[in-house]
Amino acid sequence: MSEFQALSEAVLKGDIKTAVAETQAAMDAGANIQDILDTGLIATMDEVGDRFSKGIIFVPQMLRSAKTMQECMKLITPLFQKGGVTSKGKVLIGTVKGDLHDIGKNLVLMMMEGAGFTITDLGVDVTPEKFAQKTQEIEPDIVAMSALLSTTMPSMPLTIEALQNAGVRDKVKIMIGGAPVTDKYAQEIKADAYASDAGSAVTKAKSLMGIS
Amino acid sequence: MNPIDIPTFQPRLKVLSREQVLAIHTAALEILEKTGFRMEHPDALKMLADAGCRVSDDNWVRMPGHLAEQALKSAPRQIALHDQKGNKTMPLVDGNPFYGTGSDTTFTHDLETGQRRRTVLQDIANFAKLVDGLENISFAMSMSNPEDVPIENIYVYAFAEIVKNTNKPIVFISDSGKDIAKIHQIACAVVGGEEEFRRKPFILNYSEAISPLRFPENVMEKLIFCAQKSIPICFPSGSNAGGGAPITLAGAMALGIAENLVGLTVHQMFGKGSPFLFGPNVSTLDMKSTVVSYGCPEWALTQAALADMRDELYGLPIWAYSGASDAKVMDAQAGAEAMFSIITSMLSRCNLIHDNGYLEYGGISSLEMVTMVNELVAMSRFFVQGIPVNEETLALEAIHRVGSVPGSMFLTDDHTFDNFTQAQFIPKLLDRSRYDTWEEEGAQDFYKRCNVEAKRILAEHQVEPKSDEILQAIDKIVQGG
Ligand code: B1M
Numbered sequence: 001m002s003e004f005q006a007l008s009e010a011v012l013k014g015d016i017k018t019a020v021a022e023t024q025a026a027m028d029a030g031a032n033i034q035d036i037l038d039t040g041l042i043a044t045m046d047e048v049g050d051r052f053s054k055g056i057i058f059v060p061q062m063l064r065s066a067k068t069m070q071e072c073m074k075l076i077t078p079l080f081q082k083g084g085v086t087s088k089g090k091v092l093i094g095t096v097k098g099d100l101h102d103i104g105k106n107l108v109l110m111m112m113e114g115a116g117f118t119i120t121d122l123g124v125d126v127t128p129e130k131f132a133q134k135t136q137e138i139e140p141d142i143v144a145m146s147a148l149l150s151t152t153m154p155s156m157p158l159t160i161e162a163l164q165n166a167g168v169r170d171k172v173k174i175m176i177g178g179a180p181v182t183d184k185y186a187q188e189i190k191a192d193a194y195a196s197d198a199g200s201a202v203t204k205a206k207s208l209m210g211i212s
Numbered sequence: 213m214n215p216i217d218i219p220t221f222q223p224r225l226k227v228l229s230r231e232q233v234l235a236i237h238t239a240a241l242e243i244l245e246k247t248g249f250r251m252e253h254p255d256a257l258k259m260l261a262d263a264g265c266r267v268s269d270d271n272w273v274r275m276p277g278h279l280a281e282q283a284l285k286s287a288p289r290q291i292a293l294h295d296q297k298g299n300k301t302m303p304l305v306d307g308n309p310f311y312g313t314g315s316d317t318t319f320t321h322d323l324e325t326g327q328r329r330r331t332v333l334q335d336i337a338n339f340a341k342l343v344d345g346l347e348n349i350s351f352a353m354s355m356s357n358p359e360d361v362p363i364e365n366i367y368v369y370a371f372a373e374i375v376k377n378t379n380k381p382i383v384f385i386s387d388s389g390k391d392i393a394k395i396h397q398i399a400c401a402v403v404g405g406e407e408e409f410r411r412k413p414f415i416l417n418y419s420e421a422i423s424p425l426r427f428p429e430n431v432m433e434k435l436i437f438c439a440q441k442s443i444p445i446c447f448p449s450g451s452n453a454g455g456g457a458p459i460t461l462a463g464a465m466a467l468g469i470a471e472n473l474v475g476l477t478v479h480q481m482f483g484k485g486s487p488f489l490f491g492p493n494v495s496t497l498d499m500k501s502t503v504v505s506y507g508c509p510e511w512a513l514t515q516a517a518l519a520d521m522r523d524e525l526y527g528l529p530i531w532a533y534s535g536a537s538d539a540k541v542m543d544a545q546a547g548a549e550a551m552f553s554i555i556t557s558m559l560s561r562c563n564l565i566h567d568n569g570y571l572e573y574g575g576i577s578s579l580e581m582v583t584m585v586n587e588l589v590a591m592s593r594f595f596v597q598g599i600p601v602n603e604e605t606l607a608l609e610a611i612h613r614v615g616s617v618p619g620s621m622f623l624t625d626d627h628t629f630d631n632f633t634q635a636q637f638i639p640k641l642l643d644r645s646r647y648d649t650w651e652e653e654g655a656q657d658f659y660k661r662c663n664v665e666a667k668r669i670l671a672e673h674q675v676e677p678k679s680d681e682i683l684q685a686i687d688k689i690v691q692g693g
Contacts, residue, residue, distance in 0.1 A: 058499035060459075100422050103455045107502055150318055150357045151366055151387070179575065180318040180357075197502065 003031070004040035007072070011044040014064030016071050023072040033079050041069050042088075042116040049115065053199050059107070066114035087118045089209045092140040092172075094122030094131065096155035101148035104178060104198070108146065111198040112205055117142075128155065128162035135168045142205055145191075147178040156181075157189040173208040177201060222598040224307075225559035227513060228520040232462075236517075237525055239466035240473060241277035248274035249425035249474055253432035256478045263481065280473040283480040289527050291444050291487040293351070293564075294412040296379040296402055297676075302350055304489065304529035307561040311535065311554070311589050312351035313339055314567035315385045315418065317577040320356060321542075323667060328540075328576055331356030335577070336370055338670055339569075340377035342579055345673035348589040351381040353418075353566060355577040365690070371395045372690045375402055376683065379676055383416045383446075383566060389433030392417065394689055396441055401685040402678070410442050416489065416564070421449040421471045423456030427478075435475060439483030446489035446531040446564070447475035452504045455497035465514055468492025469521075489564055491518050491531035498538075506536040506573045507549030516560035532557050535568030535585035542580050542659045546571060550581065551588050558592045580662035583669075587641045594637040604631070641665055 004026060010019035026036050048065045051057045091112055095105045102124045113119050120138055122130060135143060143163065147153050156176055163169040173192040176185075186194035193208055195201035228236075248266075251257045251273050261267045266274040293302035302310050320331045323338075339355040354370040361369040367386045374382050375398060386392040400409045419434045421427050438445040451457035451468030458464055472492050479488050494514035498505050505511070515532040522530050534553035537546040550568075557565050567574070568589075569582035599605070610627035614620050622628050641661050643650060650656075656664070678686075 055500055059497075059502055060454075060499060100426075100428060103497070104502070150359070151363050154363055 004036065007036075007040040008044045008047075011041060011065050011068050011072070012048060014061060014068050016068045019068045020071050020075065023075050027075065027079075033076050036076060037073075037116070041072055045069055045114045045116070049111070049199060049202060062114075063110055066110050069114055088116035088206065088211060089118070089141040090120070090138065091117045091142045091144055091205065092120050092122065092131070092134055092138065093144040093146070094126035095124040095146045095148075095178075096152050096159060097125060097127045098155060099147050099149050099152035100124045101146070101178070104148065105146035107198045108144065108177065108195075108201045111202050112144075115202045115206070117205060128159040131159045132162040132166040132168065135163060135172060136166055139168075140172055142173045142175055142208060144175045144177075144201070144205075147176070147181060150180045153180060153185065156185075156191070160189060160191065175201065175204060175208065218601050220598045220600045222596055223559060224561065225516055225556060226520055227516045227560070228524075230524055232517075233521050233524040236462060236466050236469065236521065239463075240470040241280060243425075243467060243470040244275040244280065244473065245277055246274070247425065248272050249427060249471070251427045251432070251474075251478075252429045253427065253436070254429075256427070256432050256436065256481075259478065259481045275474065275477065279477050283473070283477040284526055284528070286480045286484050287476060287488045287490075287528055288485060289529070291416075291489060291529055292413075293381040293416060293444065294414045295381055296375070296414050298403065298408075298412050300412075302381050302564075304563045306523075306529075308529075309558050309562055309565055310350040311565045311568050311585065312349060312381075312383060313343060313353045313355045313582060314533075314536070314570050314574065314577070315353045315355065315383075316357045317355060317570065317575060318357055319572070319576045321571070321576060321578045321580065323579055323663065323670075326663075330359045331577065332360045333358040333369060333373055336373040337377045338579060339577065339582065340374045341673060341675055342582055342666060342669055344378035344380055344675045345669040346583065346586040348586045348593070349380075349568065349582065351383055351416075351564070351566075352378045353383045354385065355569065355582075365391065365394075367391050368394045368398075368690055372398060372686050375399075375686060376678065377675055381414045381416070383418055383564070385418055386434055388430040389437055392434050392437050396437070396443060397689050398686050399443075401689065402682055406441075413442065413444055413487075416444040416446065418446055418448075418566075420493075421447060421475055423449040423451040423471060424467060425471060427474060432478065435479055436482045439479045439481075439486045442483065442486050444487040444489060445479070446491065447472060447479070448491055448493045448531050450504070451492045451494055453494060453496040453510060454499065455504060457494070459496075461494065461496075461510060461514055461517075464494045464496075465492070465517060468494050469518075488528065489531050490522065490526055490528040491515070493531075493533065494518075503538065503573050505538055506533070506567065506570055507538040507545070507552075509552065512553045512556040515562055516556055519560040519562050529563040532562030532565045533567040534562075534565045535581070535588065536570035536574070537581075538571075538573045540572050540576070542571065542578055542584065542662070546581065547584065547658065550585060551592075554585065554588050555592045555595070558589075558596050579666040579670075580659055583641070583662040583666045584658065587639065591637060591639070591642070605635070 007022035052062045175193040176191045177195045183194045193204040195204045290305035295301045319328045335356040340352045343349045343352040399415050400406045449471040453464040457467045495511040534557040535550045537549040539545040568585040
């Protein structure tokens with residue numbers, strides 16, 4: 001049984017108050033920050049993701065757990081730099097140029113955050129130049145693009161081109177998704193991964209980072 | 213002495229009380245006054261400010277309710293959509309329901325192979341032609357997002373293809389002020405000029421605001437263009453419960469209506485009296501799959517509620533959907549979900565009812581589904597007509613004849629002969645044959661029969677052709693001339 005049993009249960013339930021109190025208690029008791037993060041929070045979110053994909057819980061419950069985790073993170077992030085705690089990876093995400101659909105993108109973003117990634121969200125209607133410029137600025141591990149319209153899918157290869165021109169294509173992994181996007185399309189435009197929904201976006205992102 | 217005629221009661225669905233209607237409307241106005249919205253079109257923003265809205269940083273607007281009330285008064289209560297021959301085939305008013313297809317699916321089910329594949333321009337032609345040949349499908353939409361046309365001009369190509377393959381009214385999509393101008397040109401070319409088009413419009417634009425409460429510049433461009441050119445338009449936002457809007461249907465409706473009222477207000481400012489079809493899309497976000505459902509009871513319920521709001525308050529014809537499903541193939545689920553929305557939209561007298569023939573929550577278009585919907589609409593119309601009660605239909609004489617003479621039967625009575633075509637619903641594709649006959653005829657299920665019928669219509673139906681002159685004009689406009 002994990003030493004963070006109570007914390008874990010609170011995150012599973014989405015009980016923010018208890019989870020935050022448990023995190024504080026663990027910190028006060030001198031627990032290792034990385035352990036709180038890995039065992040107490042992220043492992044629990046993995047369990048949450050698993051329950052969601054099995055249909056045991058629904059989206060609002062999953063998102064509530066993610067929010068609970070975020071609140072706990074607020075307590076421990078200030079200690080990150082000092083103790084050298086690592087996140088799963090940095091992700092830059094946005095809905096591509098011409099496209100204003102954002103609900104799917106936001107869901108993907110929240111799930112990834114829940115799984116321990118650090119996210120920068122560029123919002124909707126993001127131009128290739130904007131993706132490239134931000135990539136240069138924050139040096140993410142993954143650039144994630146969402147498109148819901150077949151008319152805006154061509155913005156994806158254009159964005160990849162812009163990353164290339166900015167000399168940062170090879171420094172990042174590129175992941176794409178959204179209703180009309182397919183695995184085949186991802187291969188055609190030489191993206192590194194495609195995900196069909198928010199759950200598999202997390203799995204794909206992890207495997208891009210070489211973590212299981 | 214002639215008895216007094218008894219009017220036939222035509223069954224009608226009500227789902228909201230007047231108090232509920234007023235409460236939702238008040239909530240919508242409160243959203244506009246207190247929360248406000250983001251208007252990204254500079255001219256619209258200026259108009260709203262001049263009319264008395266409070267505009268703060270970031271183009272955020274708070275709008276007094278009376279502006280919306282004013283717009284509701286100036287928009288016409290009837291939108292008379294015509295076919296391309298100038299006949300008023302779709303008077304959108306009060307209790308008139310009209311069914312048509314949907315737009316933009318990524319995939320279609322190939323009629324020959326049954327495979328799900330990307331849509332191409334030829335699919336648009338096929339869907340339009342099928343619509344032209346089906347008596348209960350009143351208007352055409354693209355049903356496809358074709359992969360084989362230049363993507364910058366996709367909606368112009370789509371529109372031209374529909375025009376070439378049907379003479380029924382068309383509901384169309386466009387991207388911005390640019391392509392909509394071309395589409396308008398094509399429409400004018402078809403009927404012989406802008407003046408003629410204004411008098412007998414045969415197209416209606418489908419544009420959407422972004423829930424929650426965002427009005428992008430390109431979307432407003434289209435709205436303003438339509439207002440100025442008197443092109444009928446609908447402006448539903450995607451206020452889906454749990455996604456673009458709150459999970460509870462009342463709140464989702466209030467938000468969607470608020471967004472619609474912004475559209476209507478700006479629309480009437482730019483073209484007082486121009487036709488505006490009212491209503492948001494209030495479906496629901498499925499909390500397991502995260503899919504916005506096209507087969508759920510929620511959407512059927514919110515549009516029935518909207519019809520009540522039309523009757524109690526707004527008076528404007530409304531936008532709706534039906535005949536669609538979340539199923540991946542045209543199976544029993546598809547039939548059940550399609551019928552649910554068809555019958556409820558008819559019972560509540562929604563007006564312009566699109567998306568008939570969708571599968572996979574709007575991902576797949578299906579010619580077989582459209583063919584099925586044609587039959588289900590006929591079935592529903594029969595039901596909604598009610599039971600005429602009069603001397604002829606009470607049939608006391610026939611009862612007396614048959615009842616009093618041993619050995620006689622209704623089947624051979626003149627009354628049956630005289631009345632059976634009106635008194636009965638006569639299905640075309642729904643199978644009622646005896647088992648042996650059904651087996652001998654190939655043991656076809658409903659899907660298969662719809663497949664055969666769709667193929668037959670595509671092979672045999674003749675669309676009244678347009679003149680070479682018109683066709684050339686269309687091509688010139690499409691090519692950018
Ligand atoms: C980076 O890695 C990844 C990995 C996975 C990723 C990913 C990125 N991004 C997404 N995923 C994946 O994970 C997510 C979670 O599991 C999933 O995201 P989804 O977005 O699929 O799922 C969301 C959680 C819920 N789903 C949604 O939010 C989309 C639902 C539907 C109904 C939809 C909505 C709601 C809207 N729409 Co739009 N809309 C439709 C949609 C039809 C449908 N049933 O899907 C679709 C996408 N729309 C369409 C169209 C045509 C349009 N829409 C438009 C507008 C809108 C609204 C604004 C009204 C609204 C969006 C509101 C908003 N804030 O986002 C217009 C375009 C606006 C624009 N420029 O973007 C307009 C052009 C319509 C018009 N007349 O103007 C169609 C696209 C067809 C096509 N092939 O191109 C459409 C399929 C409907 C249809 N059948 O016609 C996965 O795709």
